Amino acid sequence: MGPIASRLPLLFFAAAAVSLPYSVQRIFLHTGIEKKMGTVQKIFYFHVPLAWIMMALGVTCGIAAAIHLRQSSAGRSRTAEALSIAAGEMVLVTGLAVLITGPIWGHATWGRAWTWDARQVSTGLLWLVFAAFVLVRRYGAAGSERLAAALAVFGAVDVPVIYYAVKIWKTTHPTTDVVGSLPAEMWNSLWPALGALVCVTMGFLLVRIRQERDAAALDDAWIALDERTGGSVEPALGAAR
């Protein structure tokens, strides 16, 4: 790993440390209060970027899982697998943030925290699919990595279908075209917030990728040692201790 690549997470966190306070200051002090919704609309600057990041991570996880699945077991790189795990876990984290900030905003503006709107249901189910992904990765028997990867692929495919299906099931749902009709000032405050949150996410993502790759490398080293010593690694290590 090159010197820049190894410092990349740190660079992202440093950028986040600068941009996050800046965007918070900008959102609360230098952006007007929305007329209809009032101060509670400020949550929008966190909720919407987080939702975008969550979707991007979901797609990333699905693609990485598909690559991991279709690679032959002999010549596969660990990167796709590590990326799919890291992105899947980050979907859980960002998704939780989206599912907390969304109902708070909904409670204040629609009067109800959860309205079974198409976006809410598809976000909730997306979160469940990736929770299943993490559960299978963690508790599945040996060899369920590929099962989890298939799960992630389906998860990425499912989301638009769920969105569409719920939309036609619920003919009445609150208008969701908030984002399209914003004044320029609010857009200008959204971008720094998006940038800061992307930096935080990327930092965590890269750290998790590296952890997974290190763990895999450690496994490989262990197996190589095992093969060389003919399966007597445990006693040998015990004696060394």
Next chain:
Amino acid sequence: MSEAVAAPRPAVRRDTTAAVVPVARQAWLLAKNDLRQELRDLELALTAAFFTLTVLMMFALAFAALPAADQTLAVPGMLWLAVAFIGALTLTRIFDREREADTLRAVLTWPVDRVAIYFGKLGVTLLVLAGCGAMLMPALALLFPAAGVFLQRPLDAAMLLVLGCVAYAAVGTLFAAGLATASGKNVLLSVILYPLTSPALIFALVATRALLEDHPQFHTYLGQLAALDVVLVVIASWLFEPVLLGSSATPPPRRPRR
């Protein structure tokens, strides 16, 4: 046969037109084998039918007094929930047999395309699900007046049932296969199955309600459900071989994490 026994075979020829006919034949042979076993002891059919009856009785007791207007909303839910539960039951059993007799390994060494195994199992699952649906739909129609349309438009109802079951079974068969080989952690099947099949089930719900309400767009929804079926079957058959092989033939050399 001898060259076929070598476990990780080179990828099977993918001449699409030339390959479809043998794959269909192999799938049919595998499904026929399963069906023959099933006819001997009727294990799947009887348990699924019994479960269907129990569920129907619960629905009848719980929702007997439902006003007609609410029935059009409740009946689709009852139908597809029952299908989802019966599906989980069937999918667990359908690969259990292979695991108990350790025959999945034998099937894998056959000179068959792996996709044929998928389609064979999918066919059997579908048959059980459609059979239970064929019990559920008339029974719901008799219990709830709003569902009478199931009997008045049997062709539409049958199409809906088959298309919905295909979507559910397409996803379910893939993951049941993966779990069957992953040393029996079947608990995970429901964790995986319900979130993943929810789009198929919600879509089937939408189409069923449209049928009950005599909605003009019913056939559009049916077409969309068919499109979803195609997408799910294609992706699942594409992923079937890596999932199956990854979890049985070549156990990845990983040390369990401590």
